[in-house]
Amino acid sequence: MTSVPERPNLDGLEERWSEEWEAAGTFRFDRTATRDRVFSIDTPPPTVSGSLHIGHIFSYTHTDCVARYRRMAGEEVFYPMGWDDNGLPTERRVQNYYGVTCDPNLPYDPDFVPPEKPEKRSIPISRPNFVELCRLLTLEDEQVFERVWRKLGLSVDWSMTYATIDKVSQRTSQMAFLRMLERGEAYQAEAPTIWDVSFQSAVAQAEIEEKELPGAFHRIPFRFSDGSGQVEIETTRPELLPACVALVAHPEDERYRPHFGTTVTTPLFGSPVQIRPHELADPEKGSGIAMICTFGDTTDVTWWRELALGVRPVIDRRGRFVEIEWGSEGWESADPEAAQANYDELLGKTVKQAQKRIVEQLIEQGLLVGDPRPINHMVKFFEKGDRPLEIVTSRQWYIRNGGRDDDIRERLLKRGAQLVWHPPYMLNRYEGWVGGLNGDWLISRQRYFGVPFPVWYGVDDNGDPDYSKRHTPAEDLLPIDPSTDSPVGFDESQRDQPGGFTGDPDVMDTWATSSVSPQIISGWADDSDLFDRVFPMDLRPQAHDIIRTWLFSSVVRADAEHDSLPWTHAAISGWVLDPDRKKMSKSKGNVVTPLPLLERFGSDAVRYWAANGRPGTDTAVDEGQMKVGRRLAIKILNVSKFVLGLAGDEAWNGEVTEAIDRAMLAQLADVVAVTTEAFESFDYARAIEKSEAFFWPFCDNYVELVKGRAYGTGSEAAVASARRSLVEALSTLQRLFAPHLCFVTEEVWSWWQPGSVHRQGWPEADELRALAGEGDPGVFTVTAEVLGEVRRAKTEAKRSLRVEAEAVQVFDTPDRLALIEPARADLMEAGRISDLVCTESESASVDVTLSPED
RNA sequence: GGGCGAUUGGCGCAGUUGGUUAGCGCGCUUGCAUGACACGCAAGAGGUCACAGGUUCAAUUCCUGUAUCGCCCACCA
Numbered sequence A: 001m002t003s004v005p006e007r008p009n010l011d012g013l014e015e016r017w018s019e020e021w022e023a024a025g026t027f028r029f030d031r032t033a034t035r036d037r038v039f040s041i042d043t044p045p046p047t048v049s050g051s052l053h054i055g056h057i058f059s060y061t062h063t064d065c066v067a068r069y070r071r072m073a074g075e076e077v078f079y080p081m082g083w084d085d086n087g088l089p090t091e092r093r094v095q096n097y098y099g100v101t102c103d104p105n106l107p108y109d110p111d112f113v114p115p116e117k118p119e120k121r122s123i124p125i126s127r128p129n130f131v132e133l134c135r136l137l138t139l140e141d142e143q144v145f146e147r148v149w150r151k152l153g154l155s156v157d158w159s160m161t162y163a164t165i166d167k168v169s170q171r172t173s174q175m176a177f178l179r180m181l182e183r184g185e186a187y188q189a190e191a192p193t194i195w196d197v198s199f200q201s202a203v204a205q206a207e208i209e210e211k212e213l214p215g216a217f218h219r220i221p222f223r224f225s226d227g228s229g230q231v232e233i234e235t236t237r238p239e240l241l242p243a244c245v246a247l248v249a250h251p252e253d254e255r256y257r258p259h260f261g262t263t264v265t266t267p268l269f270g271s272p273v274q275i276r277p278h279e280l281a282d283p284e285k286g287s288g289i290a291m292i293c294t295f296g297d298t299t300d301v302t303w304w305r306e307l308a309l310g311v312r313p314v315i316d317r318r319g320r321f322v323e324i325e326w327g328s329e330g331w332e333s334a335d336p337e338a339a340q341a342n343y344d345e346l347l348g349k350t351v352k353q354a355q356k357r358i359v360e361q362l363i364e365q366g367l368l369v370g371d372p373r374p375i376n377h378m379v380k381f382f383e384k385g386d387r388p389l390e391i392v393t394s395r396q397w398y399i400r401n402g403g404r405d406d407d408i409r410e411r412l413l414k415r416g417a418q419l420v421w422h423p424p425y426m427l428n429r430y431e432g433w434v435g436g437l438n439g440d441w442l443i444s445r446q447r448y449f450g451v452p453f454p455v456w457y458g459v460d461d462n463g464d465p466d467y468s469k470r471h472t473p474a475e476d477l478l479p480i481d482p483s484t485d486s487p488v489g490f491d492e493s494q495r496d497q498p499g500g501f502t503g504d505p506d507v508m509d510t511w512a513t514s515s516v517s518p519q520i521i522s523g524w525a526d527d528s529d530l531f532d533r534v535f536p537m538d539l540r541p542q543a544h545d546i547i548r549t550w551l552f553s554s555v556v557r558a559d560a561e562h563d564s565l566p567w568t569h570a571a572i573s574g575w576v577l578d579p580d581r582k583k584m585s586k587s588k589g590n591v592v593t594p595l596p597l598l599e600r601f602g603s604d605a606v607r608y609w610a611a612n613g614r615p616g617t618d619t620a621v622d623e624g625q626m627k628v629g630r631r632l633a634i635k636i637l638n639v640s641k642f643v644l645g646l647a648g649d650e651a652w653n654g655e656v657t658e659a660i661d662r663a664m665l666a667q668l669a670d671v672v673a674v675t676t677e678a679f680e681s682f683d684y685a686r687a688i689e690k691s692e693a694f695f696w697p698f699c700d701n702y703v704e705l706v707k708g709r710a711y712g713t714g715s716e717a718a719v720a721s722a723r724r725s726l727v728e729a730l731s732t733l734q735r736l737f738a739p740h741l742c743f744v745t746e747e748v749w750s751w752w753q754p755g756s757v758h759r760q761g762w763p764e765a766d767e768l769r770a771l772a773g774e775g776d777p778g779v780f781t782v783t784a785e786v787l788g789e790v791r792r793a794k795t796e797a798k799r800s801l802r803v804e805a806e807a808v809q810v811f812d813t814p815d816r817l818a819l820i821e822p823a824r825a826d827l828m829e830a831g832r833i834s835d836l837v838c839t840e841s842e843s844a845s846v847d848v849t850l851s852p853e854d
Numbered sequence B: 001g002g003g004c005g006a007u008u009g010g011c012g013c014a015g016u017u018g019g020u021u022a023g024c025g026c027g028c029u030u031g032c033a034u035g036a037c038a039c040g041c042a043a044g045a046g047g048u049c050a051c052a053g054g055u056u057c058a059a060u061u062c063c064u065g066u067a068u069c070g071c072c073c074a075c076c077a
Helices: A013-024 A054-072 A088-098 A127-152 A167-183 A238-243 A298-306 A336-344 A351-364 A406-418 A424-436 A510-514 A517-522 A528-534 A544-562 A594-601 A603-611 A623-646 A649-653 A659-680 A684-711 A716-737 A742-750 A765-772 A778-796 A814-830
Strands: A038-040 A076-078 A081-083 A100-102 A123-125 A161-163 A186-196 A208-224 A230-235 A244-249 A263-265 A272-277 A289-293 A369-382 A390-399 A420-422 A456-459 A465-471 A501-503 A537-543 A567-573 A805-812 A836-840 A845-850
Touching (some): A038 A537, A054 A567, A081 A517, A088 A100, A161 A167, A272 A289, A298 A390, A406 A544, A420 A424, A517 A528, A517 A537, A537 A544, A623 A716, A684 A716, A778 A814, A778 A845, A805 A814
Parallel strands (some): A081 A161, A244 A272, A537 A567
Antiparallel strands (some): A456 A465
16 A cells, blocks of 8 residues: 655656646546535636746746645635737737738638748738737647646646637627627727827726836917917927917916916917916926817816817827818918918927927027926836827727726725735725726727627718617627628628728727636636536636736626626735846846746745745745755655654554644644634645644654654554554645645655545644644643753764763753653653653753763 | 835744744754755854834834835826
8 A cells, every 4th residue: 555665756746746637637627516615716817928937936826725725625626727818919929920910901811821931021911810820829829838837736627728819708708898888888989099109009097107208398488369478388298389279277376367268379380279277287387387288198188178178189190290180261370371381390200300390490489488408207108118108089999997987986996895805905906096097998909919899880871980870799699800790781792881881990908808707717608507606706816916907807897797796805916026126027137937947946846935925925036945845845755755664554543642642733733723724814825834834843853752652662552652643644744735835745645545635635623633632732842842952962062863861850840841751751762861850940951961972 | 296015133034913032944153974854954153123202011013203115006287
């Protein structure tokens, strides 16, 4: 039965056991399990167009530890894996890899084969062809990822994977969208939109980040139209002067109060604009009076909307200055010809070029007060972009997320508070974000690779889309691609023809699909049997930086569709920092790849490092911790081998009679209780900390104290007690470490027990307590202390620990001496003590007389 | 500007309801081949728990400030 290798080691455990687990279906989800027995996990899908870095290893290990605990605690764990192959990163990669570009107007070519090598000039292909290539390339990436995950030992059910662009995801995503559209939770609007001029797409509030850039204040005078003087504004964007539609100052600002309602003219262009009051104008900033342009920033949009101003757009979607359409009367200006002449010099220029020119014009015409004053200011960027965002007017899809409706906002705040956060303070991030929303969620992107909007529009007699005539497909037809499928009642010959139809050209934002990941993996669209067993899910593990995006948007979708939370718990992980505690990023070049670490230290060692990162806490890459993990794994091998050598199968029949054995088991029972409690609150780190804190003294003190007895010294009952206690402790410890060190524990379990350790029951504190009986934990603790004193004497004498202690005198209080007495024989054997005398005394000390040196 | 975290020996970290000499690991020093483990074992040195107040019989732990670091948010003229 028991079969222990001669020299156990960690080599090859990962390959051996991950193959075994796959073959035996150890982590296969049993879908006959009912909801009350299921623990379901909404695994984050890693972006496959990137590469796995150590941060993934870190946070996925946390989830895996929890999953393994839950499984052992008797739950049926639903633990799938997803791949995020959606969005811009994949698009870019496919374009470069195959040398193609997507043209949504082209028809699908079923025979298209990409060139071996990308050609100089990129080949335009249809959206379905483009999407096919994306799938082809991401499939390879997924396999690489899966290999790393298996090496790490994630206990996911590999028969349950999804990709954010696969059919099920598209279908779920489109279906959820259409239902929101029907309920009025999704809508289309023509409005000023934050726009990235490089990517040619609108972007959402959540995808914006700010960078500090150098800029300059330009002080520019506006003359009163009645010739009575001037006001001076300050701006960092003088190029928007032709787009100026009003000036604005704070209503209480005494400097400008008398001028509210009066008209001034814009320099260079001579357009009449009014001075208006608004609270958002900051008297402290610049000269306290600002120009409103259509549109320089989001404040402009607010002012423009709330003051009901006209619009003078000057920047197009490519970020260049365009012809202004003024109608028949030309420039609305005191001097239309001069205005047009000034503006002609800006035509076709980029924002940067135009700014340069307009400043020259201002200087030439004496319209700049003083020199431009250099400052550094924050400028909004798309998080993946490298040019400042502009604001253009466009038609986009939105989802109501509370940004414009207080009642929705309140409801979503309440949902957030219902969610159990680990750690709890992460709720603040959620509430801060939801409270600060200033618009609905923009979900349409003018890109190609993504889930298309399942919508067509009628085409009017002029051949233009008629957005009021909307066609949507029945749910059972989903997923559809409106660029190749036609709506019911039409055929392809009517595409883009007067009286016919046209497809919505946009795709959904990545988060619009990711936000329904719980519905995708739960089978909401097509598998109601599965759905009922796993939804609402139990756990969403994710990092703190995407609380505002993935977590929040998922709450929005589940609230709208199911009137519930998508999951009960959110476990928020920290980031991995490089060894110098700097955040890892590709641009810094400090990204650590995991595979070499997994190979060097072993997966259990890397898992150990990860498991020591507290929930929600940023943690540095620390090879020292991995070394410690490796040592712990080796220790588990060796102590298992030793104990199994001392105690055979018949050890289970023994009875625990000795006080020190009972003491050890009583302590172990407490450890089981506290680790169980830690795991119940998703604190995998505290769990391993407590197990480990017991484990080392167990090896170094308990095993040392009882090994003589376990070998056969003493009465039959005493021997049996030691052996039984050893196998009980070993079995318990192997299971306690199983969630974290999944490979080595499986290895040592296999030496003497049938089945996988990962399918065993979690240790029960009560069972151990029953074995321990009335055992006083102090017997073990105090005896170990005395043994320590004896060892110290030997070490300080620079003698071997094996040397005989001729006489040991223990001075201590009566109650402590009473604890030593029942373990006297073990203590004398372990300490090689020939004569042990205990003497009552107020102050504790131990006198040791060693045998003389040879 | 608002909010959230962090601050414990050279380094990385625990310290969960305030309570006797503040723990652990790495590193360092000194020993030891002891019936599993030298990828081991034993022992040792090393901390005014960021700073200043307050509450309390008692504060690393609670409260209020301050400083430094990190993160999130904000309308960035």
